[in-house]
Amino acid sequence: MSEQKTHRTVMRRPVSSASPYDAQAALEGQLARLRASSGATRVSVWVHEETTEMLVPFRHAVCPGAEDLPRHPALITPALLSDSPFLAAVVRTGQPISGRADGRRATDKQLAEVGIRSAHGEPLLVGGEVIGILTVEPAAAASPHLLRQATPKLAVAVKDAWERRSQQRRLDQAGVLLGLIESAAQAESMDHLLGSACRQLAELGEVERACIFLLEDGRLVPSMAAYADGRRDLATWQQFRNAPVALQLAETVLRTGDPMTADRESGLVSGWWVDSFHIASALAVPLGRSPHLAGVLTLDSTHVRPFSEDVRRLAAAAGAHLGGVIEQARTSQARAESLSTARVVRQMLVDGAGATGVSEAAEVVARAVQRLAGTQRSAAYLVDADDRVGEVRHVDWPDAHKEVVQAQLIGRPGSDVALWRLSSEQKTPVFVEDTATSDLLDPRLCEALDLASYISVPLMSGDRLLGLVVTGAVGTGRTWSPSVRDAVRQVTLEGSLVVENAELRAAEQRRLAQLATEAHADPLTGLANRRRFIEEVEATVYGAGDRDCALLMIDLDRFKEINDSFGHSVGDDLLCLVGPRLQQALRPGDLLARMGGDEFAVLLPDADAERAREVGEALGTALRDAFVLDGMPLHVDASIGIGCARTTAATARCCWPAQTRPCTPPSGASRGTRCGRPTGPPPPATAWRPWSSCARRSTARSWTTTTSPSSTCARAASSASRRSSAGTTRPAGCSTPTSSCRSPSRPGSCAGSPCACWRGRCATCRRGAPTATTSPSR
Structure with a gap:
């Protein structure tokens, strides 16, 4: 009676209007009462899906103590009618059937295969249609009278509970699909989005695992896999990502577009x-809608089983929605990666704008590729004119690995490396995901460098391959995604511009340096020219601080005779030899310049009168030895004028007076280098003029001897006559023209006797008496 009261209480529940769990609880209660009334070990309900010709295990009730007994997988997974003779006989005939494991019929053999000694199958009919099957174990517990009373109510309860279950599953599926759409905007990455989707779909699809294969570069790539219970197996995951063969089921679905x-x-x-x-x-379904498919979704089980209509509907809807989500995520990711690539390229162009030469540009490109690929280090390998590896620019390399590269690659011909030959032919980036399976680089070298994966980028200048940038992953291999490949290809194109511009800047700097050298160097001797000398003198005299300085003006004697006797080419060769000879007498920091013709000048910064005289004597000594030209010795002397000055920051004055006074050589002076001392009082301060003013008025042959209030000696020469339009001021003792003067119409304009400071020359025609060969200066 208590059992009957309980049954009545359960039946009074408003099943149809309650939650889905009420209908299922009512069904389970009826099964429990039926098992207890019949004394059966187990009673089970299977739902028949007419559209898929499949039977799905739905609910069961077992006797106490048998709940934990193992069951054959075929008893807990859906089954096709064609694979279950016992259940198929009940559905097709609509009649009850019993079987024994020791029987000879197909139904009996199936019971033996699943470990059931005997069983009874009763059809559950609603409106004349078989909606399911009730199985009772053992068959002897199936009382016909009890089953005739229980099965009509049980069939209604099964239909109600199944419909409620289907509604709830559709709600859950809709929630999953909405969650996929919403999570696309919140996912941390594409992998995070796909991993969450696979786990949820595996759980709802009642399978062990869900996998996603994405279409990349025209082929399906294993991209994500997740278990329904959320467990993760790194080894299995790596094996899945590196599958050596394609899954034919996924390839077929991608080609046909049908689940x-x-x-x-x-x-x-x-x-x-x-x-x-x-x-x-x-079970495999396409991702997206044909013909624009993003890939394939698969649900797999470790047991042979059919997939119910709910699971197929879920997978198909998830595939359609997930395809759009993936495309949306790919678009967002592509936009973000495009911005990231643009930032890297912009920084590369900014850094490359300051690079001069291929080496600096190669390092800029190497850093850009490393940032894009997300690798630990990179290097630029450059070849010389003989196509040998001549220079390597390392970025974030340990010293030990630098030594390996130095020992195994420097000086090696690029053509010996397969990677170099391939880059020379294709002139495109090379992507290697596993160095162990690639022969482009020596496996021993990769092992020594701990290189697992790498990207090689050619450094191009036009059609010339100047080198390679190699960036790699250390330790663990990498899979280069399509976005990384596209970004690296873009950097390769932009990097060639960086290299070419760096080459042009290097050439421009060389040209500017050459022009600067030509502007400040004498083209014949290579010494500083007149312009450079004037700039240095002005910088020294008018610079900050108190500084002593000295000028030495050097005029070669009898140089014209050498030109007239042997030709100007010999004279030019002689001038080229004089410069190095004079330079030997100078210290670092002293400036030797050729002013023009046979005239030279020396600037001695921070030099007093004593050092100026020492340098003058050293210069004369340096010229005593003969110069040998084509086996012929030539002797040349020089007249040297010295001017000294002291400047201050407040009153900087040039050591070049506006009016020059004649100088007389030291007593006892003979042929060779002569130094003159100024005569008379020093010029007043108003007589001084800036160097640039005097230099503009002078000519290549009219240098003025310079003195200053602190001068101890000066050049024994006077060019005032050549700058004066009123004639020439003669030194004392010069009264009548010489017989060699070519300007007799200008009496008094030529010295009457060979004077020490005039060398016996006429100031107008500059022709001197032949006896004036030992005079110290012009």
């Missing part, structure tokens, strides 16, 4: 996939 199922006995799921992942049955 498909297959088991391990078919050719669509076999071989490596079955051996590695123990796939027994799989």
